[in-house]
Amino acid sequence: RPFALLFDALAKTSPPVAFMMPERIAQTPPDRAIAEIVGSGPFQFLAGERVPGARNVYAKFDRYLPREGTVSSTAGPKVVHFERVEWQTIPDASTAAAAIQAGEIDAWEYPATDLLPLLRRNPNILVENPDPTGFIGILRFNQLTPPFNDPALRRALLSAIVQEDFMRAVAGTDPSMWNAGIGFFPPASPMASTAGMEALTGRRDLAAARAALAPLAGQRVVLIGPADYPQVQALTEVAADMLRRLGITLDYRPTDWATVLQSRANRGPVERGGWNLFCTFLSGLDLMNPGVNFFLRGHGEAAFAGWPTSPTLEAMREEWLAAPDRDQQKAVAARIQQQAFQDVPCIPLGQFFQPTAWRRSVQGVLKGPTLFWNIRRA
Numbered sequence: 001r002p003f004a005l006l007f008d009a010l011a012k013t014s015p016p017v018a019f020m021m022p023e024r025i026a027q028t029p030p031d032r033a034i035a036e037i038v039g040s041g042p043f044q045f046l047a048g049e050r051v052p053g054a055r056n057v058y059a060k061f062d063r064y065l066p067r068e069g070t071v072s073s074t075a076g077p078k079v080v081h082f083e084r085v086e087w088q089t090i091p092d093a094s095t096a097a098a099a100i101q102a103g104e105i106d107a108w109e110y111p112a113t114d115l116l117p118l119l120r121r122n123p124n125i126l127v128e129n130p131d132p133t134g135f136i137g138i139l140r141f142n143q144l145t146p147p148f149n150d151p152a153l154r155r156a157l158l159s160a161i162v163q164e165d166f167m168r169a170v171a172g173t174d175p176s177m178w179n180a181g182i183g184f185f186p187p188a189s190p191m192a193s194t195a196g197m198e199a200l201t202g203r204r205d206l207a208a209a210r211a212a213l214a215p216l217a218g219q220r221v222v223l224i225g226p227a228d229y230p231q232v233q234a235l236t237e238v239a240a241d242m243l244r245r246l247g248i249t250l251d252y253r254p255t256d257w258a259t260v261l262q263s264r265a266n267r268g269p270v271e272r273g274g275w276n277l278f279c280t281f282l283s284g285l286d287l288m289n290p291g292v293n294f295f296l297r298g299h300g301e302a303a304f305a306g307w308p309t310s311p312t313l314e315a316m317r318e319e320w321l322a323a324p325d326r327d328q329q330k331a332v333a334a335r336i337q338q339q340a341f342q343d344v345p346c347i348p349l350g351q352f353f354q355p356t357a358w359r360r361s362v363q364g365v366l367k368g369p370t371l372f373w374n375i376r377r378a
Contacts, residue, residue: 013074014286042078042373056087073368081376100357108357109370113172119357126360129353130367133188133284137166137235137349142276143308145269147216154344156212159205160242163350169234171352178352184337186284191333196341210246221248222270223277226257235279264305290320290336295346308345
């Protein structure tokens, strides 16, 4: 059937993305890694120079011909002015800060919050927010196993959530760097509304939440999270404190990010290495509407980790996809948010902004995701 949002789907810039690729590569079985990187853009990926976890290298593709027009993030002509780009992974924030101040690197994609004042004081460094949609923090439940397969227990946590606490932990005390009062769609989305928001913006009632969670008395609840991913760690630490104050017998398991990803895929009960809760965050672009917001999906074991089942949310999503105009889309999205506060596939924890730092010797930096075309030496 005709699909009015086809071009919106093709224009999406964050995973999953509708990339074009040779048929032989597209037919790679889903359980097998793609070993050959072939694209149609202005760079070639130098696989032989890749150092896993440390460096990726790209070279200008001299057979790429930019289109005519005006550049706008991922749209328009992609004119490359550098013969080579090295993307280095520097886990230690202090090392990265020293490198950009010394001119050893040209940019730092995600500077540590506590080092932003230092970088802003350096006249050779520009610190700015490239993405007005920000990032949305999320608390996610495992709905395949007790206790959070019970929607009443998921709803019980809503009155204990203080988004300001989560945002200060992840983005600092500067209120220009975060927003509270955030629902299931980012404020920049036309789909954002106040529907059901009293669940997060009304009076916080820890005692009521504790009483509603009384059935969990003595039951172990497993919260997983990374100790090497600062933003997610900050969200998780606040969640752990909140759960303890609610009287929950918490088994908090901080590990490295790779282990979290492995643990998150475990669908079994906690007795067999499973989990109950984790925190994460996504770009606002990933949550802009019901079509892309996979945290609002309710298609069971085919859903993202947490695996919620909600025929109502799924039916509403189909209704939104078929809506003939923006006004009807907004009306359906408001109903979806209202329903989400009943089903609680996850809980929004607020919106924060992640600045990027660039040496002022580089100009032409585009808004949006980090891109290596259009930039040149000043």
